[in-house]
Amino acid sequence: MTTAFNPLHAERTVLLVSLKPDTESVDQLVAAHWHVVHARTPQQVQKAVERGAIHVGLVQLPPDCSAQQLAELESCISQSEVAWIAEVRPGQAEDPLVRRFILDFCFDFITLPCDDERLTILVGHADGLWTLRDTEDHALPIKAGTTMIGQCEAMQQLNRGLDKCARTEAPVFIAGESGTGKELTARAIHDRSARAKESFVAINCAAIPPTLLQSELFGHERGAFTGALQRKIGRIEAAAGGTLFLDEIGDMPHECQAVLLRFLQEGTIERLGGTGPIKVDVRIVSATHVNLTSAIEAGRFRMDLYHRLCVLRLDEPPLRERGGDIKLLAQHALELYRRDGARKIRGFSSDAIAAMFNYGWPGNVRELINCVRRAVVMAEGRFITASDLGLPDVAAKAGRTLAEIRCDAERAAVRDALTRHAYSLSSAAVELGISRATLYRLLNSIGLRDEAPTQRHARGLIDGAPCAAASTGRDIEQMAP
Numbered sequence: 001m002t003t004a005f006n007p008l009h010a011e012r013t014v015l016l017v018s019l020k021p022d023t024e025s026v027d028q029l030v031a032a033h034w035h036v037v038h039a040r041t042p043q044q045v046q047k048a049v050e051r052g053a054i055h056v057g058l059v060q061l062p063p064d065c066s067a068q069q070l071a072e073l074e075s076c077i078s079q080s081e082v083a084w085i086a087e088v089r090p091g092q093a094e095d096p097l098v099r100r101f102i103l104d105f106c107f108d109f110i111t112l113p114c115d116d117e118r119l120t121i122l123v124g125h126a127d128g129l130w131t132l133r134d135t136e137d138h139a140l141p142i143k144a145g146t147t148m149i150g151q152c153e154a155m156q157q158l159n160r161g162l163d164k165c166a167r168t169e170a171p172v173f174i175a176g177e178s179g180t181g182k183e184l185t186a187r188a189i190h191d192r193s194a195r196a197k198e199s200f201v202a203i204n205c206a207a208i209p210p211t212l213l214q215s216e217l218f219g220h221e222r223g224a225f226t227g228a229l230q231r232k233i234g235r236i237e238a239a240a241g242g243t244l245f246l247d248e249i250g251d252m253p254h255e256c257q258a259v260l261l262r263f264l265q266e267g268t269i270e271r272l273g274g275t276g277p278i279k280v281d282v283r284i285v286s287a288t289h290v291n292l293t294s295a296i297e298a299g300r301f302r303m304d305l306y307h308r309l310c311v312l313r314l315d316e317p318p319l320r321e322r323g324g325d326i327k328l329l330a331q332h333a334l335e336l337y338r339r340d341g342a343r344k345i346r347g348f349s350s351d352a353i354a355a356m357f358n359y360g361w362p363g364n365v366r367e368l369i370n371c372v373r374r375a376v377v378m379a380e381g382r383f384i385t386a387s388d389l390g391l392p393d394v395a396a397k398a399g400r401t402l403a404e405i406r407c408d409a410e411r412a413a414v415r416d417a418l419t420r421h422a423y424s425l426s427s428a429a430v431e432l433g434i435s436r437a438t439l440y441r442l443l444n445s446i447g448l449r450d451e452a453p454t455q456r457h458a459r460g461l462i463d464g465a466p467c468a469a470a471s472t473g474r475d476i477e478q479m480a481p
Contacts, residue, residue, distance in 0.1 A: 013037055014123060015048050017076050018060035025058065025087060025112075025119060032120040040444070041407065045076045046349060046383070056126040057082040059106070061092060070101050071402060075350075083107040083126040148181075148188055149332050150325040154317035158185070161314050166192035171264070173309050174287035176316025179366030182287035183247060185316060190243040195283055198242030203235045206251035213256050215272055218263075224273025236269055236280055243283040249309065250290025250301060257302045264308040284309065319361040319368060326356050329365060333372035334384070341376040348384045355386035414442055 013035045016026065026036055037054070039045045048054060059077055062069055077084050086102050086109035093099060093109065102109045107126050110119060148159060165172045166189050174182045183202060190200045208216050215224075219234030236244055246252075252260070263269050264284065268277035286309045295301035319326060330348060338345050348356075361367055375388035413432065421427035429439040 013054050015039060015045065015054045015057035015082060016060070017045060017057060017073065018062075025060070025114075028114075028119050029058075029123065032123075034120070034123065039076070042076045042350065043407075049082060049346070049383070054082055056107075056123055057084045058087055058123070059084055060087045061089070061098065063089060065092065065095070065098060067097055070097055074101065074105060077105055083129065085110060085122060085126055087112060148184065149328055150322060151328065152317070152322045152325050154321060155325060158314060158317065162188050162192060165189050165312050165314065168312070169283060170311040171284040171286070171309050172312045172314060174285065174314045174316060175292075176287070176289065177318050177364055178289045179364035180316040180318060181365050182316055183245060185314060186243070186245040186247075186285045186287060189285055190245075190283070193243070193283070195242050199239050200243050200245065201235050201239035202245040202247060204247045205256075206248040210253035210256065213253060214259060217256070217260070218269045219271040221271050221273035224271070228273070231271075234269065234271065236263065236282060237278065239282045240280050241282070243285055246284065246286040246309075248288050248290075249286040250288030250292055250295055252301075254300065254302075257305050261302065261305045261308060264305075319364040326361075326368070327353060329368055330356060330372055333369045334376065336369075337373045337376050340373065341379065343379060343382065345376055345379060345384060346382045349386070351386045352384050352389055352391075355389060355391040359391050410442060414439070 012033060014029055014037070016036050016038045017040070018038070029036055037048050039048050045057075057077065059073055061073070084106045086106045088098065088102075088109055089112050093102065093111065107129075108122060110122055148155070148162075150156075150158075162185065172186075172189060174185050176182050186202070187200060190196060203216060205213065215232070215234070217234050217236055219232050219237055220228050222228060222230050263280075266277075267281070268279050270277050290301075292301055292306055292310075296303050296306060319329075327348075334345065334347070356368070363370075371389045371391070372384070374390065375384045379385070379388040414428070417428040417431050418425075421431065425436060425439055429436050432439065434442075
């Protein structure tokens with residue numbers, strides 16, 4: 001008979017995705033003391049995962065599985081971090097579409113018929129590996145700003161450039177939009193260089209008033225100006241032997257550019273109020289979001305200084321061009337800040353992932369990290385949604401699969417027909433041009449089974465025909481959306 005979901009079973013639960021459950025497989029799992037939860041739609045899958053810590057799932061491919069059916073199953077199982085096992089019939093794995101489905105979305109697969117021991121061992125193995133992975137992910141805290149994350153071609157090219165720059169002493173210029181991680185790249189150059197054990201000193205040239213910038217860079221002697229009560233070492237001198245990072249160099253005041261150029265040419269500085277030059281050995285890395293070519297043409301930046309700074313150049317890719325790295329970065333941010341929230345966040349929902357991929361991210365990685373950190377605190381479920389991230393609804397809609405769009409359209413059509421006919425199933429079926437039996441199946445598959453005011457009557461009609469689960473007495477739960 002059907003059973004209610006019990007959170008105490010969560011650690012021994014298998015989420016079964018199938019249009020028609022295979023009785024033999026379910027019996028084997030129940031005999032091995034696994035609690036089986038059955039889901040047919042993406043909404044049911046996500047709700048089952050949100051209600052309990054389900055680690056492993058079994059997806060049963062129907063006989064003569066079509067491309068459309070594979071797409072529907074894909075939309076179901078791609079919504080969660082569950083370790084999926086595909087159950088196929090002899091010869092199905094030879095189909096290229098089925099093979100690709102298994103490789104892209106499943107932990108492993110098993111061919112029918114299978115004995116009790118083989119199926120339960122495979123399910124237990126998947127559950128155990130999921131637990132080990134989850135434990136490993138949360139065992140050690142992740143430090144912010146220490147790792148270059150990315151697998152796209154642009155990031156691989158950037159990493160190759162980093163290695164080349166780290167092997168030389170030439171000045172490096174990093175170009176890129178605000179929020180792309182230019183300081184992180186500068187730190188990576190320092191950490192991979194022979195100067196890694198020395199100081200890394202950063203200064204934001206746009207954040208310091210022009211009257212103080214020269215003092216910050218070169219330092220001053222006591223009494224050099226009003227308020228100079230003691231000698232102060234400048235940032236350049238503090239970075240001696242290491243790396244000096246000049247951030248937002250494009251916003252440096254024009255009067256300071258000539259002094260910086262002299263240091264780059266001669267390798268010496270003179271403190272304000274000082275009496276002689278001081279030799280300083282320091283590696284210069286600079287960055288800006290400003291287009292320096294345009295700034296040079298407008299007379300805001302010296303061409304000779306640009307050529308001194310831009311001996312080696314690296315271009316930081318914007319987040320919108322980094323493809324799958326968006327999800328990697330979001331997961332990294334979640335690991336950084338998951339402890340800030342009151343709830344235990346398991347990951348991102350499918351609509352959140354779709355929204356992230358379809359959003360333009362004008363603030364780049366900085367904006368993504370802020371969105372995830374806010375969502376960790378504000379989320380009310382186990383999975384972060386697009387709404388929690390504060391992303392536009394159009395982004396989530398743009399990332400829906402064909403199966404999800406079709407399901408939404410069917411749900412709207414059936415709901416409207418039921419409303420017009422006062423929830424008379426026979427009349428609604430006639431209007432929709434389908435049989436009563438087909439309407440019963442739609443009510444289950446698209447999540448409208450419990451919406452009608454005549455809930456008990458509808459449930460009686462839907463459940464009236466004896467189902468296989470009830471007749472065999474199996475411990476299987478039918479998920480309602």
